[in-house]
Amino acid sequence: MHRNPARPMSPHLTVWKWGPHMLVSILHRVTGGALSTVGVLAFVWWLAAAATGEEAYKTFTDHADNWYGVLVGVGLSWAFFMKTLAGIRHLVMDIGAGYEISANKFWATMTVSGSALLTALLWFYILVVRA
Amino acid sequence: MKQGTAIGRVRGLGSARSGTHHWWLGRLTSVSTLLLFVWLLVSLLRLPRLDHEMVTEWLASPLAAVPMVLLIVSTFWHTKLGMQVIIEDYVHDEGMKLFTLTLLNFFVIGLGALAFFSVLKIAFGGDASPS
Numbered sequence: 001m002h003r004n005p006a007r008p009m010s011p012h013l014t015v016w017k018w019g020p021h022m023l024v025s026i027l028h029r030v031t032g033g034a035l036s037t038v039g040v041l042a043f044v045w046w047l048a049a050a051a052t053g054e055e056a057y058k059t060f061t062d063h064a065d066n067w068y069g070v071l072v073g074v075g076l077s078w079a080f081f082m083k084t085l086a087g088i089r090h091l092v093m094d095i096g097a098g099y100e101i102s103a104n105k106f107w108a109t110m111t112v113s114g115s116a117l118l119t120a121l122l123w124f125y126i127l128v129v130r131a
Numbered sequence: 132m133k134q135g136t137a138i139g140r141v142r143g144l145g146s147a148r149s150g151t152h153h154w155w156l157g158r159l160t161s162v163s164t165l166l167l168f169v170w171l172l173v174s175l176l177r178l179p180r181l182d183h184e185m186v187t188e189w190l191a192s193p194l195a196a197v198p199m200v201l202l203i204v205s206t207f208w209h210t211k212l213g214m215q216v217i218i219e220d221y222v223h224d225e226g227m228k229l230f231t232l233t234l235l236n237f238f239v240i241g242l243g244a245l246a247f248f249s250v251l252k253i254a255f256g257g258d259a260s261p262s
Contacts, residue, residue: 029217032213032214032217033214033217035210036210036213036214040207040210040239040242041242043206043246044242044245044246044249047245047246047249047250048245048246048249050183050186050187050190050249050253051248051249051250051252051253051256053183054183054184057182057183057186058183061181061182080168084165084168087161087165088165090161091158091161091162094158125176
């Protein structure tokens with residue numbers, strides 16, 4: 001097939017050329033959904049356990065300190081940073097800024113790499129500096 | 132049911148004046164949730180330990196309990212608004228949509244109440260020592 005890749009592509013889900021803005025868009029929704037379910041449940045469990053007593057709290061921390069607990073924690077913290085940075089990007093775009101293609105691409109990329117960096121820094125602090 | 136196009140049926144009735152209400156509440160709660168989570172993250176990282184005694188002692192202070200209940204209201208409200216948009220986007224069957232949205236409200240208000248009460252119990256419960 002002879003196709004000039006520089007030409008714009010037809011706007012259809014299966015043939016659309018993926019860009020960072022599309023990745024951020026769907027990640028914003030997916031991380032929002034994850035935080036609304038897993039994140040909310042973990043948060044409420046933590047608070048309710050603290051209010052119930054020492055034993056219930058220990059059950060929570062025993063799970064949280066386990067390898068799968070850390071895995072969920074890393075996932076939730078990444079989702080939190082991703083959703084937060086993408087959300088701030090949305091607030092900027094709500095005032096009408098950041099729509100130029102180069103700026104839009106740059107900040108879309110920065111939300112994804114920024115969330116990875118913040119997650120790495122947080123868990124480096126938790127697992128290496130504090131432990 | 133009257134014949135005619137959708138636009139013809141609503142023309143002249145005026146605006147419901149609530150078109151941007153959901154969107155605006157979403158933005159408002161996004162900013163408050165952001166500020167309160169920065170507070171929570173910094174507060175938790177500043178605590179020397181995260182065991183039961185330390186966490187409950189910290190949460191019992193008014194300067195921790197009040198931002199925490201605000202955080203719960205802000206976050207759970209934002210969760211409800213965001214999940215509602217996701218459900219409305221993907222659940223097209225009217226009956227199923229009504230059911231899912233009802234479930235969402237029960238989920239958010241129920242767990243929000245549990246989290247809210249947990250903070251109050253820690254803040255007001257204290258120890259039984261005479262004052």
